[in-house]
Amino acid sequence: MTALSTTKPRLLTRTFVLVWTLTFVTFFAAFQLFPTIPLRLRELGASLAESGRFMSLFTAGSALGALVTGPLGDRVGHRRLVVACAGLYALFLGAYALLTSRWGFYALAFPHGIVWSGLLTATMASLAHVLPEDRRADGLSLYGLASPGGVIVGPLLGLWIQQHWGFAPIGWYLAALFLLLAILGTTLPADHLHGRPEGFKWPDASVLGPCLVLFCTALGYGALGSYTAQEGLALHLPLPAAFLSCMAIGMVLMRLAMLRRGFGRRPIRKLPAMLVGATLGLVLLAALPGGTWRHVVSALLYGAGYSMLHTLLNAKLLESTEPSRRGSAFGALLFAFDAGIGLGSFTLGWVIGHHGYRLGWALGALAMVAALPTALKLSRD
Numbered sequence: 001m002t003a004l005s006t007t008k009p010r011l012l013t014r015t016f017v018l019v020w021t022l023t024f025v026t027f028f029a030a031f032q033l034f035p036t037i038p039l040r041l042r043e044l045g046a047s048l049a050e051s052g053r054f055m056s057l058f059t060a061g062s063a064l065g066a067l068v069t070g071p072l073g074d075r076v077g078h079r080r081l082v083v084a085c086a087g088l089y090a091l092f093l094g095a096y097a098l099l100t101s102r103w104g105f106y107a108l109a110f111p112h113g114i115v116w117s118g119l120l121t122a123t124m125a126s127l128a129h130v131l132p133e134d135r136r137a138d139g140l141s142l143y144g145l146a147s148p149g150g151v152i153v154g155p156l157l158g159l160w161i162q163q164h165w166g167f168a169p170i171g172w173y174l175a176a177l178f179l180l181l182a183i184l185g186t187t188l189p190a191d192h193l194h195g196r197p198e199g200f201k202w203p204d205a206s207v208l209g210p211c212l213v214l215f216c217t218a219l220g221y222g223a224l225g226s227y228t229a230q231e232g233l234a235l236h237l238p239l240p241a242a243f244l245s246c247m248a249i250g251m252v253l254m255r256l257a258m259l260r261r262g263f264g265r266r267p268i269r270k271l272p273a274m275l276v277g278a279t280l281g282l283v284l285l286a287a288l289p290g291g292t293w294r295h296v297v298s299a300l301l302y303g304a305g306y307s308m309l310h311t312l313l314n315a316k317l318l319e320s321t322e323p324s325r326r327g328s329a330f331g332a333l334l335f336a337f338d339a340g341i342g343l344g345s346f347t348l349g350w351v352i353g354h355h356g357y358r359l360g361w362a363l364g365a366l367a368m369v370a371a372l373p374t375a376l377k378l379s380r381d
Helices: 014-043 050-076 080-100 102-128 133-143 146-165 170-183 205-234 242-261 267-287 292-320 325-355 358-372 372-380
Strands: none
Touching: 014 050, 014 080, 014 102, 014 133, 014 170, 014 205, 050 080, 050 102, 050 205, 050 325, 080 102, 080 170, 080 325, 102 133, 102 325, 133 242, 133 292, 146 170, 146 242, 205 242, 205 267, 205 292, 205 325, 205 358, 205 372, 242 292, 267 292, 267 358, 267 372, 292 325, 325 358, 358 372
């Protein structure tokens, strides 16, 4: 009698669902904050160009903080870091609800970004202990539905609350949500002592290529979060957050398609095609006429390609990085990504403020083209 065929390991374990939920709630909350704080800053006297500076400072804190919080999670334990960062995140959100000066937002943005980096790197590193080794690409694709799932509804809800009741209720209820995240974090699996290094360890050179791709991608992405909703409001679109929500829908649809189709033995080979798809999305946003349909079509294409960049690069890092350095590796990746977001939000925000939205979107697409040679090299390695 022939042996039974080997069954694939389960992905939907209790721990996986918990990590998925933590990520979903994190992005659900964050993407209510990111489009509404620039509008709150405009209410407090900021110009269009200045309104993107909160995002620049926030992501600068996240980028620099990731270089420390990644190795810190390896050392003190990822569960502890998740709980601590979620609690601190709640304090920042409560403070935003009380602020009546835009300078207070700028002062808190940088340390808030550091805490955000700790939450993301610790959650991502925790996932490495959850996924079966031979199903990491599938698991990361399924896990990747968490962040766009939060992005789909977050901006719609945040903008609706602000337009009806103002900004303060957003800060208060999101603070309560992150306190809940801190409580949920205590139920993560115990940290493994054998997985901690004796001291801080920096990632090796294998992360440089993925970091460069994400940095170039993030230059355009940094402006999208701060300015697509403002362009929607300026054009009097029925749904000002249409781009962000449709971008997330594109992410979900692509991930579902890839889960059905599979990634093959070398998932990284799909990286250049996904990068080209995301670039075309920004090109359409810059070039197509009209308002709502331009946002919808370009966002669906951009989101479909953009979402898989993270999945493919994270899968490559999990494959090539030793367990004791995974926190530092994901920290380096987050540093590159958030440095790109911060620089993109600042520089493209200046371009948008002085020369219009479309030139900003075109420059974001050009930055992504610059990443294509590195993506091609990674796909062949």
